[in-house]
Amino acid sequence: IFRRKWSRICNKQTISKTMSKPEGSSPSKSVVVLDNEKCNSLYRVLIRLQPKVEQDMLSSAYIRCFFETVGCDHISNFSDQREDYRAKLGDDLLGRILNFEDTPSDEMRASQAVMLCTDLHERRLISSLNWTSWIQHYTVNKVEKTLASLMIISTGYAGMHYVFNTFRKFKENRLKK
Structure with a gap:
């Protein structure tokens, strides 16, 4: 295409x-x-x-x-x-x-x-x-890429945070036994 x-x-x-x-x-x-x-x-x-x-x-x-x-x-x-x-x-x-x-x-x-x-x-x-294409380039194209990158980073952080909490709870439960 x-x-x-x-x-x-x-x-x-x-x-x-x-x-x-x-x-x-x-x-x-x-x-x-x-x-x-x-x-x-x-x-x-x-x-x-x-x-x-x-x-x-x-x-x-x-x-x-x-x-x-x-x-x-x-x-x-x-x-x-x-x-x-x-x-x-x-x-x-x-x-x-x-x-x-x-x-x-x-x-x-x-x-x-x-x-x-x-x-x-x-x-x-x-x-x-021209000014409309210039605005589109900086707002849509640049900001869209930045937001996508931030979403990937935040999703990765949230996922790692969840994994660490799960591992900590698993470790605590194992120590209680």
Whole structure:
């Protein structure tokens, strides 16, 4: 389900429409300017994908999605962040990734680049959100995770407390005999 939903947002057709060739060559296609709603959606997707890149998602897919921000430079200019990826990967590898022609060794290099750049870019992505998405990110996404963690800790503490009390009562009953 996740991959299907993500593929609608970051797909080959959209990337080929929005991505120009790497620096030093002329752009093959003109940049499609996305409206504010689509840009905000793209920023939210990128923020949600960051933890998934470390777990089970391909880093090259994240990079392709990140390079779709070209169409959103009128809202928040991510050209410096895209240059970070370009510098770490090189024009040839980046071109293969953006054209869906990457190999497993390319994926390993992409993973390294994403690992180094993701945290640096997260603040910028969050600051690019509109105010309703920003509030949702901090209230729903962050607080929900914090509350879930607190519930796990409190449940664990209550369970351990119950076990210790049961063991103490068992020990007291055994000593009475």
